[in-house]
Amino acid sequence: MAERKIEGLWDCKYCGCTGIGGLTKECPQCGHxxxxxxxxxxPGTVRYLDEETADKYGKGADWTCAYCNTLNRYNxxxxxxxxxxxxxxxxxxxxxxxxxxxxxxxxxxxxEEPRASRQPQQSSGGGKKAGIVFGIIAAIIxxxxxxxxxxxxxxxxxxxxxWSRSIEVEAYTTVEESDWSVPYGGRVTSTTQEIQxxxxxxxxxxxxxxxxxxxxxxxxxxxxEYVDNGDGTFTEVEHQIPRYTTEYYYxxxxxxxxxxxxxxxxxxxxxxxxxLYDRTxxxxxxxxxPYWPAVNLASNEREGDRQESYSVTFRTDKDKLYxxxxxxxxxxxxxxxxxxxxxxxxxxxxxxxxxxxx
Ligand SMILES: [Zn+2]
Ligand SMILES: [Zn+2]
Numbered sequence: 556m557a558e559r560k561i562e563g564l565w566d567c568k569y570c571g572c573t574g575i576g577g578l579t580k581e582c583p584q585c586g587h588x589x590x591x592x593x594x595x596x597x598p599g600t601v602r603y604l605d606e607e608t609a610d611k612y613g614k615g616a617d618w619t620c621a622y623c624n625t626l627n628r629y630n631x632x633x634x635x636x637x638x639x640x641x642x643x644x645x646x647x648x649x650x651x652x653x654x655x656x657x658x659x660x661x662x663x664x665x666x667e668e669p670r671a672s673r674q675p676q677q678s679s680g681g682g683k684k685a686g687i688v689f690g691i692i693a694a695i696i697x698x699x700x701x702x703x704x705x706x707x708x709x710x711x712x713x714x715x716x717x718w719s720r721s722i723e724v725e726a727y728t729t730v731e732e733s734d735w736s737v738p739y740g741g742r743v744t745s746t747t748q749e750i751q752x753x754x755x756x757x758x759x760x761x762x763x764x765x766x767x768x769x770x771x772x773x774x775x776x777x778x779x780e781y782v783d784n785g786d787g788t789f790t791e792v793e794h795q796i797p798r799y800t801t802e803y804y805y806x807x808x809x810x811x812x813x814x815x816x817x818x819x820x821x822x823x824x825x826x827x828x829x830x831l832y833d834r835t836x837x838x839x840x841x842x843x844x845p846y847w848p849a850v851n852l853a854s855n856e857r858e859g860d861r862q863e864s865y866s867v868t869f870r871t872d873k874d875k876l877y878x879x880x881x882x883x884x885x886x887x888x889x890x891x892x893x894x895x896x897x898x899x900x901x902x903x904x905x906x907x908x909x910x911x912x913x
Contacts, residue, residue, distance in 0.1 A: 559791045560609040561602065561781065563595035574598075577787025578608075580626070588636075589626040589787075591619040591651045597781050597789055604788065616648040616785025629786060648785030706900040711869035713893045714876065716886065718845040718866075719837070723859035724852065726833040733824045741825035751820030758814040764805045771802040832859065843890070845883075869897055869904070879904040879912075 563577035570585035577595050581588045604612070615629025621644040625636030632641050646654075735751065737743055775795040782790045833856065838848035845865070850858060865886035869877045877897060881889075885907065889895065898906035905912050 558613070560604045560613055560784075561597065561789045561791065562604055563783070563787055563789050564598050565589060565593050565595050565787070568592060578612075580787075589617070590624045591626065591646065592655065593626060593648075594652065594655065595783055595785070595787055595789070601791075603791075609788075612786050612788040613784045613790050614786075617787075618644060618648070619646040619651060620644050621646065649783075652783075652785075704901045706898050706905060709871050709875075709877075709897045709899055711871050711877065711895050711897050713867060713889050713891050713895055714870040715841060715868040716843065716866070716889065716891060717839070717841055717868075718864070718886070719839040720845055720847050720861070720863045721835050721837045722848055722850050722861050723835050724833045724850060725830045725857050725859045726853070727828055727855040727857075728831045728833075729826050729828050730831070731824065732827055733822065735820060735822060737823050737825050738827065741823070741827045743823055743825045745824045747822050747824075748819045749822045750817040751822075752818050753815040754818050755813045756816045758812050760809045761812050762807050763810055765808045766803055767806055768801050768803050770799045772797050773800045774798045830857070843887075867907075869895060877904050879907065881907065881910070885910050 564574050565577055566573040567575060567582040567585060567587055569587045570582060572582055572584040575582060603609070617626045617628060618631075618641060619626055620634035620636055620639055622639045623634060623636040625634050626648070627635055627641070633639065634641070634644070731744075732741070774797075776798050778794040778796050780792045780794060782792055784790055836848040836850050838846055845863070847861070852858070863883070864880055865883050866878060866880045867886060867889055869879070871877075877899065889907075896908055897904055
């Protein structure tokens, strides 16, 4: 198919006349001819030139005379405006277009949009009232805490003393245990074969169908472009763009199939001697002479951990009682009936005379 050509349009910059046919070289309104600033553009409605006219165009861009700026046909060797030779001019129509529109991307500066959503101001009426109530409650709590935890001094007498001491007794005892191995000193009584773990073993291969996809060309899309010939005409060029679709297909694939195989191991049952807690021997009293309890050890026994505690009860002149656990040396220094100044905070004794609890 022969290339089809269309007559372009141009605007006269002198009188403002627009939409002049590209093959009309002089403005029909003011008579100014096309010049270096002329730009051809496609008409809104495409009408093809007849074959005879089309044959004469699209063979070369117009050229501009360097002396008088006249636009001449491609095949003219001398300017029809002033007669100057073409060889002295180099600017073609396309060169002129590049000069006028160097394809500079003109970007709008990005304008900061003022934030549309402003947080509405909290209306103060109800909020203020709630704030005052909250403040009062908080103040009451703070005062109450101070009242409870503020240290208070109290004059007291030592009312009673109590001590307690204990010793744990451990016995070397034979116990039955079982495990995958025998610790030092263990005496094996029996063993069994049991599943210790499972191993994944390749059993066989299995053919499975797997879906795959590929791009397949299933035709062309036609794209039409109008090329500016630079002589008042445009040539229609059709481009065939391959079109693709996704095709799905199945493929056989061999996949390994594994099975779980139990692995057996020897499991041991054994006797072993271990030190185990047996009992606690205790002694306690309300006197001033604490002692450790007597421990009668059998041949397979030994002493374990020791525990001791010392406490004192104080009585105020209003018969209020306070109890405190103290280190042995403090306890030793306090005798029943002694006058003692206690410091109490939150119901707890924090200081006895000069001794402060940490
Ligand atoms: Zn004009
Ligand atoms: Zn000229």
